[in-house]
Amino acid sequence: MTTRDLVLAALFAAIIVALGLVPPIMLGFIPVPITAQSLGVMLAGVILGARRGGFAVLLVLLLVAIGLPVLSGGRGGLATFASPTAGYLVGWFFAAVVTGYCSERFVDRSQAGIVQITGFFLAALLGGVVVDHALGIFYLAYITGTGLATAFIGDLSFVPGDVLKAMIAALAGRAVMVGYPLLPHRA
């Protein structure tokens, strides 16, 4: 990894941490506050790609592990990984890598805006929703012994919010690509 890649990943990790410290932001069209940290994970993949995005999220998890209260609500420390919902947290890493990998495959700078946004949306959906929720559900089902189907039902209420975040990540990813392109392209 070049020094620039290292710095980009570290800065993005800092953005994800900062997003956990700011108050939740209201969306315009529905009265739901958005907690921005998991949005930050999708953004890391969409903007930096698989390698640097994955490293950025890994850094955040490392900060949690070494006892810094960097998750929203001031959560942190090794106990966080003992939570029944730890699958979602660890899933962030895979979410960023998959989102990043798909973004590199689906999107390049020569495409029309709407194609780029669709590509980013699908990438964020696959990584940030499918992969992250799958890992979360598996761990929750394992820990509680209730079976995958029940864990899946418990999970469903969080899906609409995360789909919305994937949409925001797609729009933001496209806007950053126009303003300051960083995403590598994978043929």
Add this chain to the structure above:
Amino acid sequence: MDIRFEQAEARFEGRTVVQPLTLSLTERRIGVIGLNGSGKTTFARMINGLVLPAAGLVTVNGFDTVKDGDKVRGQAGFIFQNPQNQIILPILKEDIALGLKSRKLSKAETDDAIDAVLARFGIAHLGERRAHELSGGELQLAALASVLVTRPDILIMDEPTNQLDLRNRGLVERTIHGLDENVIVISHDLGLIADFDRVLCFHEGRLADDGAPAEVIARYRELAA
């Protein structure tokens, strides 16, 4: 100090930003001026090996910037425009220690070196402070300390007073004039370099003028008008 450029040129994204240049620098204090985009920052970065020549050769005290990058960086320290981006670690002392890491010093030797360099710039009281709490002037002094702790022979500064208020500008100016090291200063602040030993003026990627400060600055004022 002995810096040589031999037909060295720099390209960026297919464009030549510094035309082939042959030059020898030995004076203790050298100023570099020129309009925005004239190539002066790229020229300065070539000395420290941050920008490698696409053709030709750059040597610093006998070390080739391409082959001996690490040794060149040991000889020539670099201070960037924005002091905000130069302090890398959260606490000032930690940041200064970073540059000493490759020296394999003992804990006591490292602490002594840090205390000495902080005292030299009158910022001993800032050692334990967090970088984001420091003012622009304090950050610029901190950046000087973090670079000079490794005792480079040459210090290159890219517009060191650019983002500072009047008081901090005065503080940094006095500090620069008091340095024992060889200094190369890029600046739009013509007063800062007026009493230097030599001034280079870049224009459109070429060394357009080179000589005593008074004359070079006078001709630069005509060019810019």
Add this chain to the structure above:
Amino acid sequence: MKTLYVEGDTFLHRLSPRTKLLGLAVVSLVLFLIHSPAILSVAAALGGIVYASLRLGWRQSWLRLRPILLTIVVVALFTLVFNGWHDALIVVTRLTALAVFAAAVTATTSTGDFIDEITRLAMPLERLGLVRAADIGLSIGLVIRFVPEILGRYQAIRDAHRARGLKVRPLTLAVPLIILTLKNADEIAAAIDARGVRAQK
């Protein structure tokens, strides 16, 4: 940024970070092998005693564990509804035990010690050419260094919205925040390289 480490001189403080991390790994393995609510309760009580011996004070002890204990309770209720009280009891006791042991390690190990330990653990990976071990400490430092700068930038962008009478929206906030932050990467990277912090090959 305040860490969750607390200065002190208890038995756990004196243990090496490696021993504590290995110990925690062993404890978590054992906890998952046990299926008796009675034994798991004893384990949770033991963990509670270790945690209490750190003398963080009632308020601190509770504040640190509150978010995770709440999650455990919610998930236990969920288990109770679908699987009955036996499984629910296992979930509560097992996860509470794990949480208190983990919180005890966190409270007694400084971030510096953690970083040194992680760097040592990464040495074999460095030999394989996967990472540079020293980069880990450097990157963690960079993150902590730049969080306050980013929060400052966030305030500035929010103020700019207000000054122009615009509503603050995730997109209009996140996009400039990200671009302004990442644009510094070139200069920060140059500052690192210019100081020869990461030896070039």
